[in-house]
Amino acid sequence: MDKQKIIAELNKHKKLPHLDYRLKEKTESFTNTLFYTLFDVNTPVSENLTILEQEFSLLMDMACWDSHKPCSTVWENYIQKLPGILEKLNLDAEAILNCDPASLSIQEIYMAYPGFYAIAIYRLAHELYKQGFPLVPRLMTEYAHRQTGVDINPGAQIGKSFFIDHATGVVIGETALIHDNVKIYQGVTLGALYVAKNLQKVKRHPTIMSNVTIYANATILGGETVIGENSVIGGNAWLTASVPPNSTVFHTPEIKIKTTSNV
CATH class of the missing domain: 2.160.10.10 (Hexapeptide repeat proteins)
Structure with a gap:
């Protein structure tokens, strides 16, 4: 076996210079941190916003390949949208609670309903998508897809009080x-x-x-x-x-x- 020849052939066919799978893993970590920051009572918002900014900066370094795109302003614009996103998600949770006779509490909706989780990650991804930064939002919704069976493209436009039952x-x-x-x-x-x-x-x-x-x-x-x-x-x-x-x-x-x- 000519190992060096095989290595040379493999390197020849690895043609995508920006295909760094660390971006996928770091996006999933960022998504988890973001979700906990918005909903978990034991997660301090002020401290986590600093952590999120650092994680997002790393995503920018890995995913912002076009030097002409103003990636440095994306986080500043995005963080201003988070209160409005959370307000919409609270309405989604209330809609599920009011519509599903099997729901026992609002806490159950946030922690145990895959439909709510999929909607939450979609809404968080959609605001990034609107800023012309498509890959990270797509990785975010695909992460939710893998966990819930719900495939929502971040480009979709969804109004208030949305309810997905059973999800899959x-x-x-x-x-x-x-x-x-x-x-x-x-x-x-x-x-x-x-x-x-x-x-x-x-x-x-x-x-x-x-x-x-x-x-x-x-x-x-x-x-x-x-x-x-x-x-x-x-x-x-x-x-x-x-x-x-x-x-x-x-x-x-x-x-x-x-x-x-x-x-």
Whole structure:
């Protein structure tokens, strides 16, 4: 075995100069610190903000490859958004408590509900995404995805009092627009009809208006698809066209009873 030849071949094919997996690990650490800073009663806010700034500075050094981008101002802008993000997350937690009869306390929502955790990391990532700093937010939401089964692209726009029940299998695409007081259940997909690369800057994912409920395993596709306010989308429904306000959409299963002749 010519070890040096193998090493040379491997180095030749390692073509991405910025592919540093420490960024992934450090982003996960930053995400944990951020979550604890906002919610944990034993975590001092003042001390942790200093720690977060240091961790974020390291992320900047690793991820800000373009010298023309003003990465030095990202943290200053971001920290000003944290009180507003926390206010929204408290509304999300209250919505879950009020909507889910299985919830026993507000503390349970914050500590044990994967839907709340996924929403929290999405909201924290979304503010970074809006500042034109996409990779770290994507790593943050992917970290939450791995833990909860909920895949929310940080580019999605989600209003107040959002509720994801049971969480697993939910997919919300980059250009999805969700208004206030929306409830969705496990397995829901808000996706695109087409995935051609030239549609990157086009709205590809649906708009969900306020007070809509989308039940388990429903699939809603397309950037021009709008689900009108106060509508209910039943489980397993498949939609690629808009629905007017105050509608109920449901999937009708076909039931066949086994008999001796068709068994």
